[in-house]
Amino acid sequence: xxxxxxxxxxxxxxxxxxxxxxxxxxxxxxxxxxxxxxxxxxxxxxxxxxxxxxxxxxxxxxxxxxxxxxxxxxxxxxxxxxxxxxxxxxxxxxxxxxxxxxxxxxxxxxxxxxxxxxxxxxxxxxxxxxxxxxxxxxxxxxxxxxxxxxxxxxxxxxxxxxxxxxxxxxxxxxxxxxxxxxxxxxxxxxxxxxxxxxxxxxxxxxxxxxxxxxxxxxxxxxxxxxxxxxxxxxxxxxxxxxxxxxxxxxxxxxxxxxxxxxxxxxx
Numbered sequence: 001x002x003x004x005x006x007x008x009x010x011x012x013x014x015x016x017x018x019x020x021x022x023x024x025x026x027x028x029x030x031x032x033x034x035x036x037x038x039x040x041x042x043x044x045x046x047x048x049x050x051x052x053x054x055x056x057x058x059x060x061x062x063x064x065x066x067x068x069x070x071x072x073x074x075x076x077x078x079x080x081x082x083x084x085x086x087x088x089x090x091x092x093x094x095x096x097x098x099x100x101x102x103x104x105x106x107x108x109x110x111x112x113x114x115x116x117x118x119x120x121x122x123x124x125x126x127x128x129x130x131x132x133x134x135x136x137x138x139x140x141x142x143x144x145x146x147x148x149x150x151x152x153x154x155x156x157x158x159x160x161x162x163x164x165x166x167x168x169x170x171x172x173x174x175x176x177x178x179x180x181x182x183x184x185x186x187x188x189x190x191x192x193x194x195x196x197x198x199x200x201x202x203x204x205x206x207x208x209x210x211x212x213x214x215x216x217x218x219x220x221x222x223x224x225x226x227x228x229x230x231x232x233x234x235x236x237x238x239x240x241x242x243x244x245x246x247x248x249x250x251x252x253x254x255x256x257x258x259x260x261x262x263x264x265x266x267x
Contacts, residue, residue, distance in 0.1 A: 031109050031153055033068045036116050037096065040150050040160060042194055044203055044256055048231050048239045049187075049211065051254045051263075066094045078105030079119075090124035090142065115151040140170035140181065148189065156199070159207070160192040185213045192233065203256060204233035240266050 071082040071094075084093040098106040099115045106113060122144040129137040148162030168183040192207030209231045227245040234240075237257040243250055252263035 029111050031113050031116075033096075033098070033109055033116070036150060036153060036158075037066055037068070037118065039158065039194060040116075040118060040148055042204065044195070045192070045209065047256050047259055048233070048241075048254070049209065051239075051241070051256075051259060066096070071096070073107050075107065086124075089126055090122055092120070092122050094118060094120045114154055115149055116153060117147070117149045120146045120148075134175045135173075136175075137173040138170065140168055143167045150194075156196050157205075158194045158196070160189055160194055162189045163187065181215070183213070183215045185211065187211050201235070203235060203237050205235040206233055208232050 066082040068080065071080040073080050079095045079097045081095045082093070084091055086092075096116060096118045098109055098113050099117060100106055100112040101114045123142060125139065125141045127137075127139045129135065144164065144166040146162065146164035148160060148164075150158055150160050152159045164185075164187045166185040166187075168181065170181050172179045172181060188210045190208045190210070192209065193205040195201035195203055195205065211229045211231070212227070214226045225245070227243065229244075230242045232240040232242075237255050238253050239256060240251065240253050241263075243252075251266055253266040254263055255261055
């Protein structure tokens with residue numbers, strides 16, 4: 001069973017919410033933390049990652065941003081710790097911190113707040129079974145973490161950087177065959193300038209997302225695979241994706257405005 005099929009099963013157990021891409025106005029004396037948390041989960045980025053055909057660990061951390069009302073500030077750590085949420089056996093936890101220009105944590109947002117960092121985790125165990133001529137029964141344990149920082153929030157150029165790591169371990173019983181699954185997905189966001197809805201922008205203006213995935217079955221090397229996808233944004237709905245799997249590398253362009261359309265040449 002491929003890592004993509006594994007993640008499809010797990011993704012079905014997570015209810016994703018609508019994402020806002022409306023940044024807080026730089027003219028605001030106090031930034032809107034709820035809006036900034038929502039902005040860090042852009043739907044356009046999720047759509048691009050899905051089109052790459054590569055399993056995305058960060059998808060599990062692109063759940064709706066926490067409501068600050070449900071988060072409590074800890075003076076000892078400098079973080080706002082939010083109430084955990086459990087959905088279909090998966091527990092989502094999040095904390096965030098407000099950072100001033102000097103890099104200090106803040107107990108509340110003010111005119112000096114310059115960036116926002118979030119740390120999230122998604123953990124749990126899922127099981128499924130499908131009857132048929134060849135019955136399939138699977139059990140997976142998921143452990144996903146993410147650390148993302150949104151900077152430039154006092155300007156019109158909100159920039160996202162961060163990493164996420166998802167590990168999936170379990171077994172799949174396909175008829176009389178038992179497969180041991182050991183999968184991992186690393187995602188790195190590099191200088192992703194988010195769209196500014198106030199000036200009519202809809203797509204990320206620049207930056208890249210790199211997704212590296214591996215899938216292995218210790219008992220059967222034929223079920224082992226590795227891939228790497230580099231997604232590049234340029235301010236339009238057209239994104240370039242360079243995908244490497246084994247010794248093969250291919251570059252395609254996709255139109256996020258027509259996600260069901262076939263990939264096209266980038267020339």
